[in-house]
Amino acid sequence: MRSNLYAMTAGVLLASSVAMAAQAQDAELTVSSTTWSAGETVPMRSVYDGFGCTGGNRSPQLSWSELPEGTQSLAVTIYDPDAPTGSGWWHWIAYNIPADTTAIEEGAGTAEGDALPEGALQARNDFGAHAYGGPCPPEGHDPHRYQVRVFALPMESLPVPEDASAALIGFQxxxxxxAVGTLEATFAR
Known part of the structure; x- marks a missing residue:
């Protein structure tokens, strides 16, 4: 009897999780930027300054709207799925952003994070810094895609340890x- 009850409970929880994940995939936020234009080339002021690149390494200004009911916090990621690593490249992860935030100013992704909303945290990017790191693909590659994603979350803080990897945070x-909103820009050198 107990094992049947556990099996039924696990089945209900799994079905609920699958339904919520499917619903989140259907719900989209509107994401915009005064720094990056969708489908266009990332400006040099946002390109990394290192690894052979000489950009300004300033995180883009971002705005979003159409948050679903129940949003308690937000997260922003910038990811390059075209990096020749076998697992892409995480350029920025900012999370635990208060739900009443509607924009982040250009350059907010510094190591100090002073311009981020109070309570927001930055995870370690693939350059090894708890900050924004701009595009810097290998020379001669076709343009890489830089995917900005804004996530609306049903909790005030993401349940991850302070030293969580970008992959663990991405999973969560x-x-x-x-809901999730996306803006994608490109860069090549």
């Missing part, structure tokens, strides 16, 4: 998101 964001 995708599993828990109420």
């Amino acid at each position: 964001l995708n599993a828990k998101a109420l």
